[in-house]
Amino acid sequence: MSYSPTAQPAFAGPRRDAPTIWSRIGEVTLFWKILSVVIFAALWEYAGRTGFNFSFPTFSATVSAFFEMVADGSMGAAYLRTLEPLVIGLAFSLIVGISAGVAMGLRRDVEWFTLPVFIVMQAAPMAALIPLITFVYGIGLASKVLAVVMLSLPVIAINSYKAVRNVPPSLVSMCHSFMGNRRQQIFQIVIPAASPMMFAGLRLGVAEGFSGVVLAELLITPTGIGDLITYHRSVANFAHMYATIASIVLFAIIAVSTLQWIEAKLFRPEKRSSK
Amino acid sequence: MSLALAKKYEEPTPVTKPSNPIIEVRGVSKVYGNDVVALDNINIAFETGHLTSLLGPSGCGKTTLLKIVAGLLQPTAGEVLVKGKPVTGPGPERAFVFQDFALMPWASVMDNAAFGLKMQGVPRSEREDKARHYIAEVGLAGFEKKYPHELSGGMRQRVGLARALAVNADVLLMDEPFSAVDEQTRRKFQEDLFRLREVEKKTFLFVTHSIEEAVYVSDRIIMLSPRPGRISEIIDPAIPKGINPDDLRRNDVYLDTVEQIWQGIRKYVE
Ligand SMILES: Nc1ncnc2c1ncn2[C@@H]1O[C@H](COP(=O)(O)OP(=O)(O)OP(=O)(O)O)[C@@H](O)[C@H]1O
Ligand SMILES: [Mg+2]
Numbered sequence: 438m439s440y441s442p443t444a445q446p447a448f449a450g451p452r453r454d455a456p457t458i459w460s461r462i463g464e465v466t467l468f469w470k471i472l473s474v475v476i477f478a479a480l481w482e483y484a485g486r487t488g489f490n491f492s493f494p495t496f497s498a499t500v501s502a503f504f505e506m507v508a509d510g511s512m513g514a515a516y517l518r519t520l521e522p523l524v525i526g527l528a529f530s531l532i533v534g535i536s537a538g539v540a541m542g543l544r545r546d547v548e549w550f551t552l553p554v555f556i557v558m559q560a561a562p563m564a565a566l567i568p569l570i571t572f573v574y575g576i577g578l579a580s581k582v583l584a585v586v587m588l589s590l591p592v593i594a595i596n597s598y599k600a601v602r603n604v605p606p607s608l609v610s611m612c613h614s615f616m617g618n619r620r621q622q623i624f625q626i627v628i629p630a631a632s633p634m635m636f637a638g639l640r641l642g643v644a645e646g647f648s649g650v651v652l653a654e655l656l657i658t659p660t661g662i663g664d665l666i667t668y669h670r671s672v673a674n675f676a677h678m679y680a681t682i683a684s685i686v687l688f689a690i691i692a693v694s695t696l697q698w699i700e701a702k703l704f705r706p707e708k709r710s711s712k
Numbered sequence: 713m714s715l716a717l718a719k720k721y722e723e724p725t726p727v728t729k730p731s732n733p734i735i736e737v738r739g740v741s742k743v744y745g746n747d748v749v750a751l752d753n754i755n756i757a758f759e760t761g762h763l764t765s766l767l768g769p770s771g772c773g774k775t776t777l778l779k780i781v782a783g784l785l786q787p788t789a790g791e792v793l794v795k796g797k798p799v800t801g802p803g804p805e806r807a808f809v810f811q812d813f814a815l816m817p818w819a820s821v822m823d824n825a826a827f828g829l830k831m832q833g834v835p836r837s838e839r840e841d842k843a844r845h846y847i848a849e850v851g852l853a854g855f856e857k858k859y860p861h862e863l864s865g866g867m868r869q870r871v872g873l874a875r876a877l878a879v880n881a882d883v884l885l886m887d888e889p890f891s892a893v894d895e896q897t898r899r900k901f902q903e904d905l906f907r908l909r910e911v912e913k914k915t916f917l918f919v920t921h922s923i924e925e926a927v928y929v930s931d932r933i934i935m936l937s938p939r940p941g942r943i944s945e946i947i948d949p950a951i952p953k954g955i956n957p958d959d960l961r962r963n964d965v966y967l968d969t970v971e972q973i974w975q976g977i978r979k980y981v982e
Contacts, residue, residue, distance in 0.1 A: 610784055611814035614802045615828035615879065625830075629818050 494676035503680035511665065512684070519661030519685075522578055523650040526585025530642055534590050535635060538597020542604075542631070543623065552598065559591035563649065567656045576658045584653035589642040596638020600631035633704035640696040647689040730759035734883060734915050735781060739790035742776050742941075750776040752940035753790070760882075762931040763909055763916040767923065769977060773941030774919045775887055781917065782808050782885050794883070804832065807876035809886040813868045815860040821847060822856040824871050828879035839878075846874040850904070866897035877908070883915045891921060902929050923977070927951065927969045928960060935976055945976050 478496050485495030494502070506512040537555070541548040567584060574580040604627050612622045654663020662685050669677040735758040742751040750773040758764050766774045779785040781792055783801040792799040794806065802808075807828065815824050822840060825847050829839035847856055850870040860868055869889055876884055890898045902925065908914055920926050926933050927949045937944035949969045951960070960966050 605812075605814070607810055607812050607814040608816065611808070611810060612827075612831065614782055614784055614806075614808040615831040615875075616802050616804065617831040621831060625827075626816070629816070 492673075492675045494679050498676040499679045499683065502674070502676035503684060506665070506677060506680065512681075515661045515665045515681070516688075517661075519650055519654060519663070521661075522581035522585055522653065523646055525578075526582045526649065527589055527643060527646045529582070530586050530589040530593050530646065531639065534593030534638075534642065535597050538594040538599075538635070538638075539601055539623075539628070539631075541594070541598040542601025543627070548598070552595075555591040555594045555598075558587060559595065561587075563588055563652060564656065567653065571657055580657050581650065581653040581660075584657070585646045585649040588649035588652075589646040592645050593638050593642035596641065597631070597635045600634035600638065601627055603634065604630040633700070636696075636700050636704065640693055640700060643696060644689065644693050647685070647692070651685060730757045730762075732760045733757035734760040734795060735917070736793040737777070737781065737790070738793065740777070740780060740787045740792065741789040742773065742780065742785070743788045749940035751780075751787070752942050754941070754943060756934060756943060758883075758915060758917060759931070760915055761909070761913055763905065763918060763929055764932045764934060765926040765930040766917065766919045766934050766936060767921075767926045767973065767977075768936035768941075768944070769938055770921075772936040772938035774936060776941070777936075778808075778885050778887050778917060778919055782806055784808070804879065805882045807879050807881035807884055809869075809872050809876045809884060809889045811888045811891060813860070813865075813872045813892075815868055815871055817860050819859075820856065821852060821858050821860075821863070821871050824860065825874040825878055828875050832879065843874065843878050846877045847871075849877065850874045864897075866893040866901075869893055869901075873904075877912070881914075883917065885917045887919045888921060889918075890925070898925070905929055923970050923973045927966055927973065933973065935973065945973075947973065 481499075482496040485493055485498065503512070537547075537551055541551050563584065566587065567580075570580045570583050570587075574583060608626050608630060609622055612626045617625060651663060654660055655666070659667040662681060665681045666678055669675070669681065737754050737756045740751055740754045741749070743749050754777060766777060768774055776785065780787050781794075781799070783792075783799050783803060783806070794803060816827070819827070822843055826839040826843035829842060834842070844856060847853060850873050852867060852870050852874065855863065855867070860871070863871070869892065873889070890901050893901065905916065905918075906929070909916065918926075918929070928951065930949060933947045933949065934943060935945040935947065936942065947969065950965055951963065951969075952965075955963060
């Protein structure tokens, strides 16, 4: 958890000016994606059948355990519990992270006393801090929200800060030269110019938030998905345990991919810079 | 004959003071940090309706001077007067054309060209009408809905020009506006400049690196020398009006003026 994910203004999404090449590559990658999933499932099934480890279920047993939990409602209920701290925590990180990031990008004094806080937060190993959180905030919702915030907030804030710092100074000068006041410079130039990179930071923040919530549910008190994992492990329902783990991983992947897709739609690469 | 036509001044102060100056720069100095003297006591006036070029080796303070006139930078000492009033910041009578175009990549040609008017609080329909007029004026009619990335470098600079023209400023401040466009587009731009000076009665302050361009388009050329930035020479090229570009290249006055400037600049380049 001490790595620092940083949004790169990377190439993303299909380009309008070269539809044939890129749509073809899109098809190719879709084919490879499906193929890799099929191969993965087959290997899993095979490994499960060899019985190399008593706790390792087959792919088919895991899938049927998943549907069983969906049918009896335990999966749905677990997700509802888990989403609560996740959504609250992400909403908080979003508002505070973007505001703090923009303020740090615009003002040296804010940067001077706020940036170190986020850098420390980003570098600190979360799992080590969780006992401290429970000591202060108990084992309720507040601690879990805090775990989500501690992981997602620094990524969102630091990316917003970098995004604002990367706004071309000549665009801000341009606004000033046409007599735009400070407010107009911020809302007409800085925010729109920084938004692609800010959004990328948001996506990374959401990914971190998933880690935070699962960590909290495993380390603080078992609730939601964490509870489901812990419970099925304790009664040796390994297929159910694996199904739960796989489902939360898939859920996070889908959530983050959706954000990535929205990002590509909103900020086509060619609209990001005037070069 | 040629040198007699090209008035040359050894003294930094021009003998022919502008009779109707729109901009006066008085004792302007600019020091960056503690020791980088970018400009040292610049005194100069710019005549209304003329095109004045700032020419000089890299780092002599041309951009700095232009930005001080624009109100984007504060001078360390001295003051700038526009129509007799001291400059405290950007104003409606001055518009800047940026070397790197400074177009908003997320906004259409129309929104970019209308941006200055938007900042002045002009209502949407009115500013779009004006912007459309100037987009057509710079030869981009039909491109209103395009985005900057869909345009060539020359076309982008035209959008920057349309944006500056749309606010109807009296003075256009241009920092190497044509340095990023090809030679043919540059020629076309130079023709446009002449026309704009006649039709729109604008005053131009124009930074360029090209001696040929400066001699061709300018009423007056101000040469700056570096470290510290000072006015080294003022030249009024006496190129016959309406000369066509092919004849120009063989014109004695033109050739002599270019040579004279080159001799002046040479010692800094070598
Ligand atoms: N923001 C700044 N901070 C410190 N020094 C600066 C800054 N801007 C310019 N300078 C220095 O001031 C001097 C003049 O710079 P300026 O940009 O005005 O030159 P210029 O004549 O426009 O050069 P060029 O032809 O390369 O554009 C240079 O020595 C430059 O290094
Ligand atoms: Mg310059």
